[in-house]
Amino acid sequence: MKRFGWLLLLCTLIVPSPSFAAPAEYSGGVSDEYRYEEYVFITGEPIKFEGKMTRNERTSKDKTTISYNFSLKSTNPGRPGTLDRRVTYVTQATARPDKGQTTTVTTVTDNYQETIEISGQKFTLDDYRFSKSDVVDVRPAADYYSGNIVGRKIFLLNKGKANEKEIVVTISGGDVGYKNFWGNTETQIIDYEYQSDTWTGTVRAQTSDTKTKKLVYQGNGAAYSSFDGGYVRVTEAEQTATYSYNLPTVTSNGYVDTQRNIGESKLILQSVPSVERLIVPKFRDTVGHWAEEAIEKLYSLDIFEENTQFFVPDVPMSRYDFTVAVMKAADVRLDNPKSKKAAAEAAKKPSMFKDLKTSDSNYQYIYSANEKDIVKGMTADLFKPDDPLTKAQAITIMLRALGFEHRAPAPEYRTEFADDESIPYWAKDKIYVAREIGLMMGDESNRARAGKVLSRAETAMLLERFLEFLEKDLQIDYRENIILY
16 A cells, blocks of 8 residues: 655654753743743733743752743833843752652742843842742653642832832742653643732733654655655644733823733744654555554554564454553653663562563563553463453553553442443453543444453554553643643
């Protein structure tokens, strides 16, 4: 089956990142490789500023220090101005491995500076108090986190002069985000309350930072070639911000606090994409197969590693192969020894299961999956790697990897599948959640068919949907759903 031209896949995958994707600082601004933009409300009106922002991050043990330096100019010809801000935040992390969680506390250092000049008026930051705390739930396939933000800025207009005035900005809000191998998204919703002796106002900034990777199929334009085409990973990053404000009306005679200026301003910046070609599958038995795209996609991502020309899509998937595929698809952190000496000692230890050898190239995936409670043996000492995989087993493994195995309601519930009573008790919670999040659907008779043995082609389709959830569904939930709410 030949395919030519560019075909954008429905599946979008997210780029790995060394740290959580997060909007710069806590002012609602957005940035790309070249510039930074934000709206400033210190005069009681929305004025867009843009310019340069630099970010320096240092990590030492459980402490992360991030310093920002902003040099911005007003884009409003009628309200010329500049903004210079230097601020450093320190985050201290406390790991609780017994709970599978980490808590963080972020504070601002005392060496902050901020000066804003607009149409001859100079606002100087006189005091800044800030506190932020997050809890991170460290799950096998992803980290999920949320936190609270509080703070206060005190600006002085005409500092040191007889007509000096004080403007107090009270900050409150929170953030929510996730991080997995395929990407990360953070959304901040922060409320700012402005108070001065002449006017009051409120601003809500909703800012999201998302990093994604898309798989794009590129057909081979040459008719005489050894392959029809292949996949390209396209890495993208985007930041969006929406400011909703309720401000006084500003006239030539001053502020009219009883007449409100209510509106909304938006910002969006996208980074320049990067591309990476992936290996080209050459299976002889998948051409024209209904699962061909899913199989080739997973092979290109090294999730399936076949060393023959045949994928055998219609034979049963084994427990061993599926467990390894899920671990690779989610890039679950392996419990690898941290030194050569430790690795050598680990190799001498007996296998956790009698029917698996530690010399197996993929043994570490099974070991880590067992340690992280993603998959268990069929008995205390037998994994039974070659046993065929049932749908109930597959769904259970994926839900445990996501960390969603406890999100089902209290006992005595029904899954809404027609064959609810035939679903094994140990899989019922997982199948209920899988249906709720769209990871699985019933057949034409609305049956779960939990005991059905899955073919390799069927598991390829299931794994493709698993990858879509890790990026597409999580991104929608952590960005669009929150902001549109």
